[in-house]
Amino acid sequence: MDIVRTEDGGVVTLKISGRMDTVTAPDAEAAVSQETMGGKLVFDMTDLEYISSAGLRVLLAAQKKANAAGGEMVVSGCQEAVLDVFEVTGFSDILTIE
Numbered sequence: 114m115d116i117v118r119t120e121d122g123g124v125v126t127l128k129i130s131g132r133m134d135t136v137t138a139p140d141a142e143a144a145v146s147q148e149t150m151g152g153k154l155v156f157d158m159t160d161l162e163y164i165s166s167a168g169l170r171v172l173l174a175a176q177k178k179a180n181a182a183g184g185e186m187v188v189s190g191c192q193e194a195v196l197d198v199f200e201v202t203g204f205s206d207i208l209t210i211e
Contacts, residue, residue, distance in 0.1 A: 116144045123152040130160030133168030141168065145175045150182040159190035164198055176208060187211055 114137035117128040125148055133141055148154055154175065158164075172188065179186040189211040191199070199205040 114140060116141060118144065124155060125152065126155040126157050128157040128160070130162075132163040132165075133161060133171065134163065134165040135167040138165070138167035138171050141171045142174070145171060145178070148175075148178075150175070150179045150184040150186075153185045153187065154179060156186070156188045157190050158188060158192070158195055161192065161195055164195050169198070169202060169204060172204070172208060185209070 114131035119126045176186050187209045
């Protein structure tokens with residue numbers, strides 16, 4: 114998994130590619146922990162091929178952190194396989210998916 118962070122006008126984008134699973138989720142969690150979450154955080158998942166329950170936990174924790182800080186979190190560019198996981202797990206009702 115690779116994570117590339119960009120910032121533009123108060124919007125932080127974390128572009129995640131590869132697989133977010135039990136092996137790589139701690140790296141994503143570390144990247145999220147660096148963010149203040151008071152603005153807008155975008156997870157660009159255009160190149161994310163797979164997400165496991167460990168990856169879902171990272172997103173849920175980030176969403177809770179953003180809510181607590183009065184910020185906004187968005188997940189964008191998901192491939193069909195990732196969207197299917199969000200649907201089956203109910204995360205499509207929790208996350209803002211574009």
